[in-house]
Amino acid sequence: MSEINKDKIKQINDMVSVVKLASLMFTAIIFFQYVFNDNEFLGNLVYQQIIFMAIGVVMLLLLSIYIIWAFSLNDSISKSKYRKMIFVENLAFIAIFFIVVLLSGAYKSEYKYIFLFIITSSTIQLGLKHGITVAVISSSLILGIDIFCVNTGEVNNYFQTDLILCGIFILTAWPLGFYVKIEGEHINNLEELVNKDGLTGVFNHRYFHDALKEKITVSEKDKKPLSMIFVDIDYFKHYNDLYGHQKGDEVLRTIGKILRDNLRTDDIAARYGGEEFAVILPNTDEEEAMIIANKIRKIIEDTEFYGEKNQPNGVLTASMGVSVYPDKAKDDISLIKSADDALYRAKFFKKNRVEKYTSILDEMSIDIEEKDVELVASIKTLIIVINAKDRYTYGHSERVALYSKLMADKLELSEKDKKRLVYGAYMHDIGKINVAKDILNKKMPLTNEEWEILKRHPQDGIEMIKHVKALEDITPIILHHHEKYNGTGYPNNLKGEEIPYLARILSVIDSFDAMTSNRPYNIRKSYDEGIDELRKFSGIQFDKEIVEKFIEVIQENKDHLDNLI
Known part of the structure; x- marks a missing residue:
């Protein structure tokens, strides 16, 4: 689902980039129309030709730069950085449209609607909040032109029409943004169904492997460590034999919640299989991973579970193994193997403990x-x-x-x-x-x-x-x-x-x-x-x-x- 979502975002970005390119070309047409209709500004014909060529070269250069930039954005950029870049780009488009409206007659301009290009594309790309923001900025600029560009004592007959146009801006951004929001929530719900373990609420085995490969790639690129914790419930078969699988499922749900509540935002917890969980810790060295693992181990030990007094140690506990990439493993498979070996050592030596991988x-x-x-x-x-x-x-x-x-x-x-x-x-x-x-x-x-x-x-x-x-x-x-x-x-x-x-x-x-x-x-x-x-x-x-x-x-x-x- 993650790959499908990435592909969808790429297609949207490509479509929006085409729309923005088209709007730039329309803007250029408006600009050149204004230039050739205003002889006082240009002087004689020779100056017109020189300025036309200079402007043409500049426009082509800017268009080429934008095309290269817009279509070179990739999913290696972080989400927050990507959104900031797009928002700054949208502000640049607003500035260009504002200048064109000023040059083409200011409050008398027939081309104020051109802001709709950036309002719709911004809403589709960044959602309701950014769409409304761009619509409000565009509306404020148009109304500002109506107020400040009119000569004293002159009646602005365009103000009422511009109020309606600003309303259209807002009404375009709001339902379109709301639709984008609903679709995003729907996709997130589908991803949860596909990627989450229905019993424990953490990610499932398939998602774990996909995420691990992705995080390994990022870790290698950023030259930062990636740690893994394997968690296994001690004597879980004994517990299931005593109280049945329904009570066992309650234990799994509780431990899944403990993992979700006590990990950091970027950490990934997954149910690896049966009573075993795996945790991916990006940008985390072995020492920090050991601290996190011991914290979770202690919380599990201190949590009261039904009938735990009949467990071999009088309390329900978990053993954990820790390994780190690239210090202890060369790829995702060897990282899993080394963390599993460390877990085995933890269960071998008295259980209810955390062991780091050593070969x-x-x-x-x-x-x-x-x-x-x-x-x-x-x-x-x-x-x-x-x-x-x-x-x-x-x-x-x-x-x-x-x-x-x-x-x-x-x-x-x-x-x-x-x-x-x-x-x-x-x-x-x-x-x-x-x-x-x-x-x-x-x-x-x-x-x-x-x-x-x-x-x-x-x-x-x-x-x-x-x-x-x-x-x-x-x-x-x-x-x-x-x-x-x-x-x-x-x-x-x-x-x-x-x-x-x-x-x-x-x-x-x-x-x-x-x-x-x-x-x-x-x-x-x-x-x-x-x-x-x-x-x-x-x-x-x-x-x-x-x-x-x-x-x-x-x-x-x-x-x-x-x-x-």
Whole structure:
């Protein structure tokens, strides 16, 4: 609808520009008629010809300038600036018409009606208020000529006719402007129906994507940041299960109103889907976006919702993720993805919080040499490609990295080992880029040949990063994360403490996330079932001590992990 409206405005402007050009030509005809009928003003014929040529050149020049200017206006100009420019243009036309009326006889002029051109075009372009304003100015000028240009003692027989003409000016502007106003309101109502979410009153998913692309373009042009907030209601499924979808809809309506009431004029709030909202913040850096997000989060937390005491935390809350263009994302798609990743992190760590987007590879870039930065960026792209190929393990690397952070704190690892574990966790499946999508997503058991292809991904992974000196320390983690404690794993059949310690940790975390995520070859297990599986294979596939420590991590954070995936 927005594009249709822009196209309509452009067509109106083009039409009005043609009308204004025509009025200028009529004005020129009147002016030349006056010039050639007034020999006293021009003198002899030679002067007439010289002045005619000079005036002609000037008129053509002015007409050319106006044509170029009028038809070059585009939608990149702000609405307020555009309206000011058009209003100034209209005042210039009024001045030209006023001069022509003066030269063509002042109060005796037969051409006072020429003001109708600018009154109608101004009303069509700018609406009722501006149309009436132009009509009043034009009427005042005509009546002023009637009053001040008449010689003392002379009766002005044109005054009564001019009063009627001024009335025509006003009556032309008023109904025409009222029609433009009604049509504008009708278009706005249609846009609301098309662009608004009927339940929450914020914009819908389709409008969000259109607006985001537009705002990204403006942000890039103005060299200003654009931030995004993703909002997700915590434990909303639990709330719907308790009270039904009607009460759930009331919660969505309330949060939609909170967003509408607490955002700035240029901000755009939309329902992204289900219980998730998205907010676009133009000209906003990350720090300011975090302040806005925390403000909204606190308002939601403090708002009383029906039955919220039966929520897991005794109150209905929302988690939020923040990202910013161009610092954290290169386009609209990556901005959405990064804000969603930040939201995932907020829900992972206790919910009812705001998290800004941080990439593990971005953190890694601080520790690597400048010559390797481009390679690490390429690795990040490869991980995105892997996630796209294997839809069942989307976000797997991020989750394993987050678990690894918790586990590193639990085991009180050194800062160096913590980084090695987290970096290794994030990149442990990078070798899957060489595995066909059909194999990664196969629901039936793999053939021996397919299994051998899949088993090569640890070696393929270290081949891809071996040239980055700063990543040398994580190659053993990537290479050996599929070794088993009893020596039956791959690729080297290492046993017990022969397996690097950090690889043993990652093996437990990787297996747990695989069990508690949707995979093509198994149904997702609950966290309790995942714990049972870890204990079942403790000492066989996994290091017993690491298993027990990791179970403690899961149990300590279990209330915050439920319904996360």
